[in-house]
Amino acid sequence: MIDIDELEDEELDIEIELRARELARRNYLDFVEYVKPKYQAEFFHRTTAEHLQQFEEGTIKKLMITMPPQHGKSELSTRNFPPYLLGKKPDRRIGVLSFSASKAHKFSREIQQVFDGGRYSAVFPKSRLAGSKDYGAKRTEQEFDIVGTGGSVKAVGRKGPLTGDPIDIAILDDLFKDSDEAKSPTVRESTWAWIVDVVETRFHNDSQILYVTTRWDEDDPAGRFLKRDGIYDAKRNPDGWVLLNFAALRTNAVLSYDPRSEGEALWPKRHSKHRLEKIKKDSKNTFNALYQGDPKPDSEIIIFSDWIEIDEFPSQFDDEFVGLDFGYTNDPTAATHIGIEGNSIYLDELFYETHLTNQDILDHYQATGLPTHLQVVCDHAEPKSIEELIRGYWKEGKEFVPGVNAIACIKGDGSIRAGISKLKTYTVYYTSRSVNLKNEVGKYAWKVFAGKITNDPIDDYNHALDGIRSAVFTLKTKPKGGTGKMKTYKAQTGRAW
Numbered sequence: 001m002i003d004i005d006e007l008e009d010e011e012l013d014i015e016i017e018l019r020a021r022e023l024a025r026r027n028y029l030d031f032v033e034y035v036k037p038k039y040q041a042e043f044f045h046r047t048t049a050e051h052l053q054q055f056e057e058g059t060i061k062k063l064m065i066t067m068p069p070q071h072g073k074s075e076l077s078t079r080n081f082p083p084y085l086l087g088k089k090p091d092r093r094i095g096v097l098s099f100s101a102s103k104a105h106k107f108s109r110e111i112q113q114v115f116d117g118g119r120y121s122a123v124f125p126k127s128r129l130a131g132s133k134d135y136g137a138k139r140t141e142q143e144f145d146i147v148g149t150g151g152s153v154k155a156v157g158r159k160g161p162l163t164g165d166p167i168d169i170a171i172l173d174d175l176f177k178d179s180d181e182a183k184s185p186t187v188r189e190s191t192w193a194w195i196v197d198v199v200e201t202r203f204h205n206d207s208q209i210l211y212v213t214t215r216w217d218e219d220d221p222a223g224r225f226l227k228r229d230g231i232y233d234a235k236r237n238p239d240g241w242v243l244l245n246f247a248a249l250r251t252n253a254v255l256s257y258d259p260r261s262e263g264e265a266l267w268p269k270r271h272s273k274h275r276l277e278k279i280k281k282d283s284k285n286t287f288n289a290l291y292q293g294d295p296k297p298d299s300e301i302i303i304f305s306d307w308i309e310i311d312e313f314p315s316q317f318d319d320e321f322v323g324l325d326f327g328y329t330n331d332p333t334a335a336t337h338i339g340i341e342g343n344s345i346y347l348d349e350l351f352y353e354t355h356l357t358n359q360d361i362l363d364h365y366q367a368t369g370l371p372t373h374l375q376v377v378c379d380h381a382e383p384k385s386i387e388e389l390i391r392g393y394w395k396e397g398k399e400f401v402p403g404v405n406a407i408a409c410i411k412g413d414g415s416i417r418a419g420i421s422k423l424k425t426y427t428v429y430y431t432s433r434s435v436n437l438k439n440e441v442g443k444y445a446w447k448v449f450a451g452k453i454t455n456d457p458i459d460d461y462n463h464a465l466d467g468i469r470s471a472v473f474t475l476k477t478k479p480k481g482g483t484g485k486m487k488t489y490k491a492q493t494g495r496a497w
Helices: 009-026 028-035 043-057 073-079 081-088 101-116 118-123 179-183 185-202 221-229 273-282 284-291 358-368 383-391 415-423 435-441 463-476 483-493
Strands: 062-066 093-098 143-145 152-157 169-173 208-213 242-245 308-310 319-325 333-341 344-353 375-378 393-395 399-401 405-408 427-431 446-449 452-457
Touching (some): 009 118, 028 081, 043 062, 043 208, 073 101, 081 101, 081 118, 093 185, 208 221, 333 463, 344 435, 358 399, 375 383, 383 405
Parallel strands (some): 093 152
16 A cells, blocks of 8 residues: 655645545545535535435435525536446436426536536546547437447436436436426426326336425425335335435424534525525415425414315205316316305315316216206306306217306405305315315415415415305305395395395
8 A cells, every 4th residue: 555655746646636536436425526626515415415325326216305495406416416327337327307308408518517527537437428429429418328338318308208218317306497387286297297107117127216306385296206105114115215305494303314403504604594584484385395395384374274174075964055166277177065064064076177178067067966956156257158057068969968057156355355254154174085175275375474474365276265265155145235235146146145
């Protein structure tokens, strides 16, 4: 072994350089610090790199890393990790996936820049990208090959194709662009379908998946992965996920990989506790999701926090009707069977789907087996749709699908809050099969402004709830304003007070 103390300066520099290269070959964090000398790792970066090292070695098959925005998750997981993976095993086939093709292609360009650096070739000289003389080898922002090895990287946006070779390693980096996408049931559903139908169909027995993200919603892909696969346990659940969740402000959860004290900021030099507390004050729900990795809404601002889940829907009521909220492209059409018995309301989800025409709605209603004489209280903003629901239609010119007893809901200034207040006078039960309604109930919350809870609800997570609220308010609120309003009410609903 060489004694460094006996080396001349030039020899010492060479020996230090050779040792640095050898460390970079062996350890991922040393690799990052070698190819990017200005990189400075905090404790959570080191922990992340240690888990990525285990992922590369194959001891972790599914790794999920949730981290607040602007804390360097993509630098470690997506920009520098593929070059290291392909340096260690140049024949790997890697998919880099993000919310859009342009974002995925940007990652691809940044990955290729690491390969092109002289420091990379000093560590992994056998792993190189195609040059002008490497005929047949691909090098584009969509896909590039490791020359002579069979290894490659494909960069694909959400809903893009992954045809061709199987995928050995999939790296998913933020599959939603923003909050609007994450809150859309349609986008969430199509994203999950793409993961299952496109991404996972390219896997084989030894494929690995790395998912790095900020959390947006309980029903985002991270939530669905964890619900489907669970947390890794060597004996009980070897196919589960190894989860690293770095909260912006340390919680009281027992986490062996997070040495902070409760309330301490994750990266105080970049994102101080004072700044994080201000974000938390302005929007607790957003803070819990994006910054804490815990997208459950705060219980203090949930509007219907006391609704009760039941197994079966009763068969008889004092009164029953249907609440219907129209949707189409992005928002679902939501219909709920509503039964009232004394001071209790019972709810049962009938259908909750996008792209339903009025004829589809009638088909769906007929399939429920409910009688057509039940009042179906609809959004008053679509009189044409209501009229079509009343008339029914001839199906393929052969079978007549009868109309329903559709009426427009009564709306006016303050009717949303009044409807919420009306519902709060009842004990409300919903069936366990009403999965979309349950999802809405768990998220329907009051707006928070400057840290204070307002009396205005957030206009999201409310498709089924809008239909329910409007129907109950319309049929169970005595109109004010004397005989004239009474007559108007009877004309609209067929009911008299």
